[in-house]
Amino acid sequence: MKKIINDPKTVVAESLRGLALAHADVLRVEDDPAIVVRVDAPLAGKVAVISGGGSGHEPLHGGFVGQGMLAAAVPGAVFTSPTPDAVEAAVKATTGDAGALLIVKNYTGDVLNFETAAELAAAEGLDVRSVVIDDDVAVKDATYTAGRRGVGGTVLLEKLTGAAAERGDALDAVEALARKVIGQVRSIGVALTAPTVPHAGEPSFALADDEIEFGIGIHGEPGIEKTPAVSADELVARMVEAVVSDLPFADGDKVLLFTNSMGGTPLVELYLAHGIAERLLAERGIVVERRLVGPYITSLEMQGMSLTLLKLDDELTELWDAPVNTPALRWGV
């Protein structure tokens, strides 16, 4: 394992120190438990949108803290959900009378810890709601699994609910918006290589040079299927088919297309794939109205990518375009 680290046990803390220094104008980091909060928190009169999860997915979630997006992010150890007291600390540091919305990705650990935190906060009289994002079309049947995972759609959900909170929507409305977005966003991911978790010291799975993992999550776990490596045209076609057929997205739908690098795939390949995806969607009559391309929800240094489609309407488009000022997303300010 070659990594730019000192000690696997201090990776997250040292990284957060750098994040705080690099973006002191929009966020601050509080210690013990470690949380990332907006520089102007606690928020008066606005819903605090809070998310979190294991570290190793940067810029998710700390990179999305700031005006127009998250009020706080709760980082856990690498690929490990944060503890309930850390989530509760984030709620207390940011939440005012307007309450808080917790955005939880559907992994057993995240759900258990955020659920517990929401109970603790509610017991203290805070109005806290939770939504669980589960946009991964690779996981089909919740009867035999823990249910669909939360993947790329999380980034879009955080932006849209953050914009609604920023304009002053009440908690009921922000929660309803979150449920609407969750209902119309879908993703699929592929891996070309495995990541190496710092404390584990070796790659999370073995892949031959001519193999890929199709239908991955964001934790360096194997996908639903190991398949031969194919051309970008073939790969993206298979990914688009998986996402489009799931909702399903139909001729005439307006969408946001989010092409995401899992960390190790360079932009030259990502833009190439994005171009193919746009062409394939156009052939189906699906209108790409907004785009996001880049490494936004990653899996350490894993090579691979994910595609996320969100069905847009006027309200969602307006919220997407609303000003945002965070380390990783910034426009309109």
Next chain:
Amino acid sequence: MACTAETLAAALRAAAAVIAEHRTELIDLDRAIGDADHGENLDRGFTAIVSALDAMAPETPETPAAVAKLAATTLISKVGGAAGPLYGTAFLRASVKLGDATEVDGPLLVEALRAALEGVQARGKAVGGDATMVDALIPAVSAAEEASGEDIVAILTAAANAADKGAESTVDLVPRKGRASYLGERAKGHLDPGARSTALLLRAFAEAAK
């Protein structure tokens, strides 16, 4: 013999040593079907339990329940992931069942084990056959109940033996809970790391009680 606060504290220290010793094995088991954090997370949690006990030394909490509660809150606040809430809940429910007894006898120990199992199932929603820690805990609690007339060493040894077998049974199962469930059939042939750690912990308790 009965179990006092001191005995349970010593058992937790022994458990911490066993988890540290098997940290890499648990990481490797988890890497095959999950995200390679189980050994690291449990090691962090049990190390924190030892630190919490050290911080109180030479005092020990007065009751076994207080020691179990210390373990529960430490695991919940230091581990995260799924293991933190699940093991934390197990110790918390056991602690509630132990009440204010200063000495835990066999029948009360068995009741506490049953409460721990029920807590884990309530939180994780897993049943037997899902390929989780519950597959080690269910047979362990049944074995403990059958041995409830004997002393606590015999009860814990019976539980640990059954947990070992239960954990082994997960190799042939298709996981239906947790991260491994996403792999479906691909996860067959792998020992569940949570079932393995449960078996390790029960064995550590049984050895420490001797």
